[in-house]
Amino acid sequence: MKRIALIVVLILLAVVAYKGPDSLIGLAKMSRSASSETDRLENILGQPEGKSGKKVLVAYFSWGGNTRSVAKLIHDKTGGDLFEIKKETAYPKEYKPTTDVGKMEREQDLRPKLAGPLPDLKQYDVILLGYPIWWYIEPMPVKTFVEAQDLSGKVILPFATSGGSDIIDSVNDLRKTLPKAQVKDGLLANMTGRIDNWLKENGL
Ligand SMILES: Cc1cc2nc3c(=O)[nH]c(=O)nc-3n(C[C@H](O)[C@H](O)[C@H](O)COP(=O)(O)O)c2cc1C
Numbered sequence: 001m002k003r004i005a006l007i008v009v010l011i012l013l014a015v016v017a018y019k020g021p022d023s024l025i026g027l028a029k030m031s032r033s034a035s036s037e038t039d040r041l042e043n044i045l046g047q048p049e050g051k052s053g054k055k056v057l058v059a060y061f062s063w064g065g066n067t068r069s070v071a072k073l074i075h076d077k078t079g080g081d082l083f084e085i086k087k088e089t090a091y092p093k094e095y096k097p098t099t100d101v102g103k104m105e106r107e108q109d110l111r112p113k114l115a116g117p118l119p120d121l122k123q124y125d126v127i128l129l130g131y132p133i134w135w136y137i138e139p140m141p142v143k144t145f146v147e148a149q150d151l152s153g154k155v156i157l158p159f160a161t162s163g164g165s166d167i168i169d170s171v172n173d174l175r176k177t178l179p180k181a182q183v184k185d186g187l188l189a190n191m192t193g194r195i196d197n198w199l200k201e202n203g204l
Pocket residue numbers: 021024025028029061062063064065066067068098099102103131132133134135136137161162163164165166
């Protein structure tokens with residue numbers, strides 16, 4: 001039995017090594033499609049004061065719903081405002097066409113237009129920024145979001161879900177994108193067990 005498990009693991013590693021990250025993505029999302037409108041959370045705006053007394057925004061992008069679930073969990077713990085980052089023209093519902101659009105946006109370093117209006121980010125002390133890892137970093141609509149307003153001096157706490165990739169490349173990318181913001185170490189929240197400690201470490 002152990003030997004079969006070992007063989008399966010070796011085959012998976014060989015596939016990833018041979019085909020690169022897209023195979024990992026494929027394995028992670030094989031038969032998934034975008035979550036339905038009914039899975040969406042209502043935005044909560046206009047009550048920025050969180051449970052810590054700081055003004056908090058949990059802003060997230062999610063295609064399949066994983067990051068949305070984590071964002072909800074985090075928002076339940078922190079309080080404050082909650083906002084879903086959405087593209088003006090939504091990604092397709094199916095996985096493969098979504099990867100085609102996402103890849104093109106990434107390769108061309110595009111900033112896709114977002115559905116508005118966006119919250120006024122000046123009013124927050126802390127922005128918890130959630131996203132799925134797409135080709136090792138944050139999806140391009142997240143870049144549109146963080147570049148749309150001046151985030152100088154703001155504390156940004158990134159959190160992500162993924163099919164296995166780490167969050168570190170996206171944190172480094174956000175630091176490059178927002179050199180004047182304080183982008184803290186991120187939380188890969190595929191397992192939700194570390195959320196409480198991470199929030200505590202960051203004063204929330
Ligand atoms: C376009 C696309 C690219 C992805 N790229 C990666 C990747 O580079 N590494 C990884 O581990 N997972 C990758 N994934 C898997 C997602 O990060 C993972 O399933 C995540 O939990 C999805 O979050 P969501 O349900 O909030 O959209 C990718 C998924 C898609 C759709």
